[in-house]
Amino acid sequence: MTTLIGVELLKIKKRRMSFILLGVLVFFFCLTFSLYYYVVVSSGESYRAALAMPLQFPDAIDLIFSTAQSAGSLVLVILASFMVGEEYGQGTVRQMMARVRTRSRYLGAKILSLLIIVLIVTAISLIVGTILASFTTSKLGGLSLDFITLSLLGEVAKMFGGTALTLAVNSFLAVLFTILARSAWAGIGGYIGYGLVEGIVSTVLSMGEGWPKDISQYLIGPNTFAFVHLEIEEFSFWLPEFYPSAIHATAVLLCWCAFFLGISFYLFRRRDITA
Amino acid sequence: MTVLRIEHLSKKFGKIVAVSDLNLQVEEGEVFGFLGPNGSGKTTTIGMILGLITPDEGRIELFGKDVRSDLSSIWPRVGIVLENPPFYPYLSGWDNLHIFSRILGDRAGSRMEQVLDTVKLSSRAKDKFGTYSQGMKQRLAIAYALLSDPRFIILDEPTNGLDPVGMREMRELILKLREEGKTIFLSTHLLHEVEQVSSSIGIIHQGKLVICGKTAELIQEKDLEALFMEVIMEGAK
Numbered sequence: 001m002t003t004l005i006g007v008e009l010l011k012i013k014k015r016r017m018s019f020i021l022l023g024v025l026v027f028f029f030c031l032t033f034s035l036y037y038y039v040v041v042s043s044g045e046s047y048r049a050a051l052a053m054p055l056q057f058p059d060a061i062d063l064i065f066s067t068a069q070s071a072g073s074l075v076l077v078i079l080a081s082f083m084v085g086e087e088y089g090q091g092t093v094r095q096m097m098a099r100v101r102t103r104s105r106y107l108g109a110k111i112l113s114l115l116i117i118v119l120i121v122t123a124i125s126l127i128v129g130t131i132l133a134s135f136t137t138s139k140l141g142g143l144s145l146d147f148i149t150l151s152l153l154g155e156v157a158k159m160f161g162g163t164a165l166t167l168a169v170n171s172f173l174a175v176l177f178t179i180l181a182r183s184a185w186a187g188i189g190g191y192i193g194y195g196l197v198e199g200i201v202s203t204v205l206s207m208g209e210g211w212p213k214d215i216s217q218y219l220i221g222p223n224t225f226a227f228v229h230l231e232i233e234e235f236s237f238w239l240p241e242f243y244p245s246a247i248h249a250t251a252v253l254l255c256w257c258a259f260f261l262g263i264s265f266y267l268f269r270r271r272d273i274t275a
Numbered sequence: 276m277t278v279l280r281i282e283h284l285s286k287k288f289g290k291i292v293a294v295s296d297l298n299l300q301v302e303e304g305e306v307f308g309f310l311g312p313n314g315s316g317k318t319t320t321i322g323m324i325l326g327l328i329t330p331d332e333g334r335i336e337l338f339g340k341d342v343r344s345d346l347s348s349i350w351p352r353v354g355i356v357l358e359n360p361p362f363y364p365y366l367s368g369w370d371n372l373h374i375f376s377r378i379l380g381d382r383a384g385s386r387m388e389q390v391l392d393t394v395k396l397s398s399r400a401k402d403k404f405g406t407y408s409q410g411m412k413q414r415l416a417i418a419y420a421l422l423s424d425p426r427f428i429i430l431d432e433p434t435n436g437l438d439p440v441g442m443r444e445m446r447e448l449i450l451k452l453r454e455e456g457k458t459i460f461l462s463t464h465l466l467h468e469v470e471q472v473s474s475s476i477g478i479i480h481q482g483k484l485v486i487c488g489k490t491a492e493l494i495q496e497k498d499l500e501a502l503f504m505e506v507i508m509e510g511a512k
Contacts, residue, residue, distance in 0.1 A: 003377050003378060003382070004378070006377070007374050007377060007378065010370070010374065011363060011366070011374075014363075014365060014366055014370065015365045016365065090361055090362075090363065090364065091357070091359065091361030092361045092362065092363060093361075094322075094325075094327055094357055094361055095355075095357060095361045095362070095375075096378075097325075097326070097327055098325040098326070098327060098355050098357070099350070099355075099375060099378050099379065100378060272322070272327065272328040272329060273322070273327040273328065274319075274322065274327070274328065
């Protein structure tokens, strides 16, 4: 298994797309922070202090992880889809399966490699976000490290883990659609389609009463919010109506991971690999 | 010794019968020419031998072991050249080979230089696979098949897309491998090639093996092309 994981990581390292996607991730962070910064500096004096908060530590941690979730998901969904889908497109899945033989090991190695990439993307996001937030904090009021406490570090660790879990769920969703249609584009399309359908379903159900209203508590999107808001903050103007606990969100997202992976493994093991 | 034994092999895709009650065996040291027109079931049969396609019925044995059992000990003894050689276009020929060398258990890639020399690809080994000509792709596929110094080599349409020079090189390589005592399962629709290198022949048509035997015996009265056309025309009636 370690050999197969090594092979998968080598393939990711050797392809240009990986570095372009890394560039997209960094660009997305720069764009988000610079646009936000522009809004703050061009706003009136009376609003400036409130608007500047998300760009200053410790509130900036929210922005770092919410950007990591959105930009990271985009990058990882594309990467995951191509990691699996291009093997079908190029026919290399036949070459690999004729050698690896155990299909679960082959797909398992891809999933574990993807998890390693998820952790790397989350870490890069945190580093890039911290650099940008340090810059905006110093520009908008002065950078001090007094806000760093043990409880804050614990919160950041929780948000890091939750963000990685969110990215993993989205990647596994893309992998499922890719295997289903044997195409990378189906993985990307499936992720976008799921996001749209979930958004509509959540909105419609939230307008109802009783148990249908509670269904959205078990969907992916609403649970990802648990990991983009510091609990030690007193105020946040964008919190949704349903705000899950970290335990609830973790349990729900893990269930979705198991569901997506379960179907992926089942399909991959059962189906013939034809030319 | 029987290297490959196929018994009562059948496979359907929906209502289409791809392979029907196929029986054949390949003995050690043989070059077995597996002939048939396009869509006759050759690649499906190879897919089933390699475990890519699950048969509906039947049994396949490699070196006396059922292919559905654990073949990890046998697998390095089998070399494979798939149709339209599938490799990673963004990796060099060297990196592609190294990946499969690692999977086959040779992390250092100790035979890579030797097999690249054999197929005369050493000078372009560091170039990306995506930049290779069709002939170079086929040669890399042969190098890959020889990586583990296999005793049995499966070649699925190895001359696809090759020019006459490339075809001749491939033919010479197959003859060389035969001289080294390798057993070869050669799937193709190029009759002339098979006639020159095969010791046994099987002709598959519409999923059924219609003729199987020693090449010398089968082409005693008529040449392979005439025999092949006769079989195909009979099948069409």
